[in-house]
Each structure stands twice: as structure tokens, then as C-alpha cells.
Amino acid sequence: MSGLHLAQFNIARLAAPIDAPQSAEFREALDRVNALAEASPGFIWRATGTGFDSEIPAEDIDPMILANLSVWESAEALAAFAYRSAHGHFVRHRERWFEPATEPYQAMWWIPAGTLPDRAEAFARLEHLRAQGPTAHAFDFRSRFPAPALTDISA
Secondary structure (H helix, E strand, C coil): CCCEEEEEEEEEEECCCCCCHHHHHHHHHHHHHHHHHHHCCCEEEECCCCCCCCCCCCCCCCCCEEEEEEEECCHHHHHHHHHHCCHHHHHHCHHHCECCCCCCCEEEEEEECCCCCCHHHHHHHHHHHHHHCCECCEECCCCCCCCCCHHHCCC
């Protein structure tokens, strides 16, 4: 254990409003998939409430944008949930509910264990990844950076 956890943030733009019939399969699975995440090995925390529970979009951003912010023990634990659990169905079939991504939609970064990221930091990390490409400050699954020494973490 390095004393670090992995923060992850992702956004997606709905193809139809969350309450539309086209979004029903996704909408109806939210509670089940969130419970699965929370019960997954390596799960630490996820943001909840307005702007993070997909049925309650944030009013200060486009209501068609859904956001997820969570903390995991490791990239491997996050990958196991994201791609090798029932959640993987929604990743593999995301085009049913979401517009195609035209720029990075997920950012990950290391945080000291016991701390939690906030929404402003999450959007800033994603913007950094979009502007600079993958760095230790913000990266994605394809370009993972290993956990640094705890003394090397900078906000």
C-alpha cells in the first residue's frame, strides 16, 4: 500500500434526455450498477447527489452531461469493476445511450489516501488531460502512470 488512492472522473453526453424512453435501460440500471461499484473490491468512495447521480444532472452544466467521480485503491481495482463486471455491458454498448466522444472523457490521478477530490478539481484534471495529453497530473487507462512517492503528490 503506497498511501495513495486513484481518483477517476468521467463524463458522457446523453444522446437523449435521461428521462426519455431511449435512456430507459441505462436509467433503470443506475442503482444496481452504483451498488455493484460500492461493493467491488478496491472501491473507496463515489460522489453522490446533484450532478453525480445521473438522474439529477447538475444545473450549472449542460443537463445532457452525466458525470461520475470516484476513488479506488488502484487502477486494477477500477478496471475490474469498469470492464469485467456487469458495468462492462454499459461500456461496451455506450453508443446506445451516449453521443460518441470526440475528446477524452475520463481522467485519473493519484491522491493521498484519506482525501477526496471535488468536482472543480475533477473538471480541471479532465481539461488538463485534454490540453496536455496524459501526464502524471491526469491520465487515462491507455496511458496509466504508476503511483508516485507520496511526497511527490501535488494538487
